[in-house]
Amino acid sequence: xxxxxxxxxxxxxxxxxxxxxxxxxxxxxxxxxxxxxxxxxxxxxxxxxxxxxxxxxxxxxxxxxxxxxxxxxxxxxxxxxxxxxxxxxxxxxxxxxxxxxxxxxxxxxxxxxxxxxxxxxxxxxxxxxxxxxxxxxxxxxxxxxxxxxxxxxxxxxxxxxxxxxxxxxxxxxxxxxxxxxxxxxxxxxxxxxxxxxxxxxxxxxxxxxxxxxxxxxxxxxxxxxxxxxxxxxxxxxxxxxxxxxxxxxxxxxxxxxxxxxxxxxxxxxxxxxxxxx
Ligand SMILES: O=c1ccn([C@@H]2O[C@H](COP(=O)(O)O)[C@@H](O)[C@H]2O)c(=O)[nH]1
Numbered sequence: 001x002x003x004x005x006x007x008x009x010x011x012x013x014x015x016x017x018x019x020x021x022x023x024x025x026x027x028x029x030x031x032x033x034x035x036x037x038x039x040x041x042x043x044x045x046x047x048x049x050x051x052x053x054x055x056x057x058x059x060x061x062x063x064x065x066x067x068x069x070x071x072x073x074x075x076x077x078x079x080x081x082x083x084x085x086x087x088x089x090x091x092x093x094x095x096x097x098x099x100x101x102x103x104x105x106x107x108x109x110x111x112x113x114x115x116x117x118x119x120x121x122x123x124x125x126x127x128x129x130x131x132x133x134x135x136x137x138x139x140x141x142x143x144x145x146x147x148x149x150x151x152x153x154x155x156x157x158x159x160x161x162x163x164x165x166x167x168x169x170x171x172x173x174x175x176x177x178x179x180x181x182x183x184x185x186x187x188x189x190x191x192x193x194x195x196x197x198x199x200x201x202x203x204x205x206x207x208x209x210x211x212x213x214x215x216x217x218x219x220x221x222x223x224x225x226x227x228x229x230x231x232x233x234x235x236x237x238x239x240x241x242x243x244x245x246x247x248x249x250x251x252x253x254x255x256x257x258x259x260x261x262x263x264x265x266x267x268x269x270x271x272x273x274x275x276x277x
Contacts, residue, residue, distance in 0.1 A: 002142035005121065006187055006212055009144075009238055012091055013061045018268045019233070021062035021095065021214070022260075023244025024049055024084065026069050030249050032256035042076035045069075048256075049084040052248050055257035059264040062093035064214075064242050065120070085119045093121045093240070095214065099148065100137070101126035107136040115143050122146055124192055124214070127174055131181060138185035144212065145189055149175045149204055152194025152217030172203060179208045190214060193232065195223025195241070201231040212238040218267070219246030225270045243267055 003011075013019055028041040031048055038044035053063065070081035088094050096118055100110040114123045122144040125137050137145035150160050150171035160171040175191055182189035193204050195217035204213070213232050217223035218241055225241060233239045247267070251259030269275045 004141050004187055005144040006210075006238065008121075008142070009061070009093055009212060009240070012093060013238060016059075016061055016091065017272060018059055018061045019229075019239055019241050019271045020060045020264055020268045021064050021093075021240045021242040022052065022056045022060045022247050022264055023064045023066065023097075023216070023242045024052065024069070024248065025066045025244040026248070028073075030245075032249075032252050032254070034254055034256075042073045042080050045073060046080045046083060048248075049080070050087060051257040052260050053084070053087055053089075055261040056247065056264040057089050057092055059261065059268045060092055062095055062240050062242075063088050064095040064097050064216075064244070066097040066244070082118060094119065095122045095124070095146070095240075096120035097124045099124050099126050101129050101133050103129065104132035104136055107133050111136045111139070115140055122190070122214075124148065127178070131177070134178075134181060134189075135185075138181060138188045141186050141188060143188060146192050146212075146214040147174065147178045147189060149178070149191040150193050150197055150200040152196045152221050152223065156194065156197070169200075171200060172207060175204050175208050175211075179211060182211060192216070194221075195225070195228045196221055198224070198227040198231040201228060205232045205234065205237055208237070209234065210236050212240065214240050214242065216242040216244075219243040225267060226273075229271055229273075241267070241271055 026045040035044040070077040096114045114120045125145045125147050127147045161169050164170050190212040192214045218225045247263040250263040
């Protein structure tokens with residue numbers, strides 16, 4: 001029987017001493033100089049992702065592939081995405097940042113695509129359509145659905161902070177429901193909670209002590225990694241802290257892979273409280 005997702009994540013984090021997730025958001029217009037201006041952007045993106053994975057895997061417990069950047073490459077994008085997922089080492093979790101959300105019958109097919117064909121260990125899911133739209137992503141015990149609770153972007157305030165009942169914001173109501181679904185599905189759910197609101201992170205951790213959190217929003221979006229760890233990392237409650245642009249575009253020049261490695265290592269050290277040591 002395969003290991004439960006959360007057990008595998010915990011073992012990887014412990015063995016690598018890292019909560020870092022490197023976000024692969026490959027934008028052809030931002031590729032470093034040795035790869036820019038290529039006639040075949042899909043090939044350049046594939047090489048870029050390969051070099052970044054090779055250079056940073058030592059410092060990361062996970063990679064997050066944002067599907068938008070691969071889909072925008074056109075028909076070759078799916079091949080580049082699958083190939084990139086296939087070169088990620090065994091001792092890293094693969095998160096498909098696909099933000100799926102549809103009626104249950106359609107969601108089943110999204111789940112098959114992401115878990116069985118794209119070889120992801122986890123996916124991001126938008127919960128707006130409710131329980132039946134999320135359930136198909138909770139059914140494999142070695143995978144995880146990270147459900148959007150309180151996102152990192154300014155627009156998070158539009159709906160997620162609105163009070164729905166008993167003065168409770170929607171993000172907290174969402175998290176409590178996801179906690180129940182998690183209990184019904186042998187622990188295959190997690191939450192997306194942005195680094196830009198440590199207050200929300202703290203509340204979410206209180207409401208959901210054991211759910212793993214995927215935390216984007218450090219680096220380019222300005223969230224404070226130390227505040228994230230203080231608010232949400234506990235012995236029981238794992239956090240996976242994503243940084244995309246500030247790692248993968250750490251240099252525009254020939255040294256881009258080394259620069260990415262340095263950025264990932266530096267984030268790992270800050271998260272571990274080892275910065276400057
Ligand atoms: O609340 C959310 C959910 C997802 N994201 C995604 O994470 C990365 C962040 O990129 P940075 O370059 O580190 O800012 C990106 O793929 C977003 O689509 C998020 O930022 N916030």
